[in-house]
Amino acid sequence: MKAAVLHHPGPSPSAPLVLCDRSVPSPEPSEVSVRVEACGVCRTDLQLVEGDLALHRCPVVPGHQAVGVVEAVGARVTGVQVGQRVGVAWIASTCGRCRYCTAGLENLCEDATFTGWDVDGGFAERLIARGDFVHPLPPTGDPVALAPLLCGGAIGYRCLHVAEVEPGSRLGLYGFGASATIVIQMARHLGCEVHVCTRSAAERRRALDLGAAWVGGDDERPPVALDAAITFAPSGDVVVAALKSVRRGGIVAVNAIHLDRIPEFPYELLWWERQLRSVANVTRDDVRGLLRLAVEIPLRTEVVRYPLARVNDALVDLAEGRVRGAAVLDLTGSAAAGG
């Protein structure tokens, strides 16, 4: 089978991922093997490939928004059948016993492992996942359109929870990439008034198309005080801009696994019980809650398709802000060759 393997991180234009031929992996008793149909390309993959995020193992196959069909099921796996379509998301395993796992906060488990970081991910024709960490998906529909829900969608779902967004809240979104385009649809479904700050004129237009009440540049202030804000841009300056825009008691949720830094800011910005919170990973419940909402709303994803062989181009396009919506590897053509 073909797999895009990271041996040495480097700038995306240097094509750090190498397409290799590997033997098809077999599942352990607690695992399933999945023939990948599509895998989203996330900013976290870019940060890993470029070396902004330290590698947990090397070589590694990135990719943590995989949609595919179960090909083999380990003897101890229950509730997953061969032939079923499933999603494989960022969280690959947790200990199941610690204070976080037993309190519904498995996203904070200190022994968690992550798809495409600790274990090989979906930039390949096959992947192995723990049977209790795959998510059932509808058998019909475009696997490429489903893929961005598994990370961008699920983390967006968690951001709304962390920011304590309620029906009718005035919500600010800072940055408007793939995850934000899903968040705005969920927020509008809740009846929120959404204000979007982003540097990109194309993203501002897209935000208006998706029902934003107001759009502006990343240095502009929304015309009203916000109840909550979510920052997506991987820049600490944006976090401070968001803090300036929330009302007393408001919450800023930072959706970033890596930030350059947060610049020094006057304490007055945090005073009046404003809260600054990070959003770390997702739980399986987040993924499943998001997938339920995706059917209910229904959520629309905008995707740009790349064959597996062009994964490095997808990363460059993402790095340079050229992807409209989400970049997704489409393996429906190549996977049939198998082997």
Ligand SMILES: [Zn+2]
């Ligand atoms: Zn991701």
Ligand SMILES: [Zn+2]
């Ligand atoms: Zn745990």
